[in-house]
Amino acid sequence: MPELPEVETVRQGLAQWVTGRRIASVQVRHPRAVRRHVPGAAHFADVLAGRTVTGVRRRGKYLWLPLDSGDAMIGHLGMSGQLLLQPLDAADELHLRVRFRFADDGPELRFVDQRTFGGLSVSEGGAELPAEIAHIARDPMDDAFSDAGFVAALRRRRTEVKRALLDQTLISGVGNIYADEALWRAKLHGARPTDALTAPAVTRLLGHVRDVLGEAIQQGGTSFDDLYVDVNGESGYFDRSLNVYGREGAPCRRCGTPIRREAFMNRSSYSCPRCQPRPRVAPRG
DNA sequence: CCTCATTCCTGCGGGC
DNA sequence: TGCCCGCAGGAATGAG
Numbered sequence: 001m002p003e004l005p006e007v008e009t010v011r012q013g014l015a016q017w018v019t020g021r022r023i024a025s026v027q028v029r030h031p032r033a034v035r036r037h038v039p040g041a042a043h044f045a046d047v048l049a050g051r052t053v054t055g056v057r058r059r060g061k062y063l064w065l066p067l068d069s070g071d072a073m074i075g076h077l078g079m080s081g082q083l084l085l086q087p088l089d090a091a092d093e094l095h096l097r098v099r100f101r102f103a104d105d106g107p108e109l110r111f112v113d114q115r116t117f118g119g120l121s122v123s124e125g126g127a128e129l130p131a132e133i134a135h136i137a138r139d140p141m142d143d144a145f146s147d148a149g150f151v152a153a154l155r156r157r158r159t160e161v162k163r164a165l166l167d168q169t170l171i172s173g174v175g176n177i178y179a180d181e182a183l184w185r186a187k188l189h190g191a192r193p194t195d196a197l198t199a200p201a202v203t204r205l206l207g208h209v210r211d212v213l214g215e216a217i218q219q220g221g222t223s224f225d226d227l228y229v230d231v232n233g234e235s236g237y238f239d240r241s242l243n244v245y246g247r248e249g250a251p252c253r254r255c256g257t258p259i260r261r262e263a264f265m266n267r268s269s270y271s272c273p274r275c276q277p278r279p280r281v282a283p284r285g
Numbered sequence: 286c287c288t289c290a291t292t293c294c295t296g297c298g299g300g301c
Numbered sequence: 302t303g304c305c306c307g308c309a310g311g312a313a314t315g316a317g
Binding site: 032054078080095113114115116117157158159161163265 | 287288289290291293294295296
């Protein structure tokens with residue numbers, strides 16, 4: 001499940017392999033992969049052909065490839081998206097959605113996506129920051145991220161702290177896995193009401209978010225299965241470092257209490273019952 | 286404006 | 302054995 005560290009790993013690989021290359025042709029093999037490109041699949045392919053990729057940038061879980069035209073191709077991996085560099089003669093993947101060939105006849109770029117939650121689109125004039133993702137907050141690895149602004153904004157919310165961490169308009173790049181890991185490190189239950197947290201507590205939580213994201217980037221991200229790999233098809237290793245996510249019943253690495261799993265927002269939350277007790281009062285109580 | 290439930294999608298694995 | 306259902310979940314969308 002690609003979150004910031006996985007997307008950053010992909011970004012680094014793409015930057016190495018596609019920067020400076022001119023796109024020769026684009027083949028859209030599944031229209032759903034470009035559903036966010038309103039003018040349609042044919043236009044998507046036409047507007048990219050002949051353009052040179054000038055870099056690879058990221059905000060939160062979104063990637064974009066600025067082009068020499070001043071436009072940008074936006075990409076989101078969703079749940080199961082992959083951007084792979086492959087030899088021209090490599091067999092098509094079962095879930096190959098979009099293929100890019102380059103003028104240099106070198107390795108081609110493929111967008112492969114089993115569940116099709118991800119997608120690609122072209123942003124007109126979006127090279128610097130695509131308008132389509134301008135509503136996404138800066139992520140905590142961005143030099144321009146404002147710690148004080150985040151702390152204040154989170155405390156103004158009337159919601160639960162895990163919901164706030166997952167809100168990409170407040171802080172981007174954090175998904176279910178890293179939210180649980182950061183909350184465990186901060187010894188906070190995800191249901192804690194944001195407006196009752198002190199500023200120092202939120203500052204500490206942010207520090208843990210940044211730490212866990214940074215450590216995961218160093219490990220090449222988290223891979224549970226073949227659904228997340230880098231541009232060369234390699235898995236990351238951070239799953240070995242997870243303290244709570246996916247560890248229901250296993251002993252907490254701080255206190256030995258079995259990790260619990262709770263339903264949350266149609267998914268699962270993992271936490272330590274002892275280190276992260278549920279809040280005593282309801283959020284609206 | 287703010288918050289939150291719903292929806293999209295496919296493959297896997299548990300249970301019967 | 303084979304079928305069905307739940308689960309995985311990021312983010313757009315619309316309801317309230």
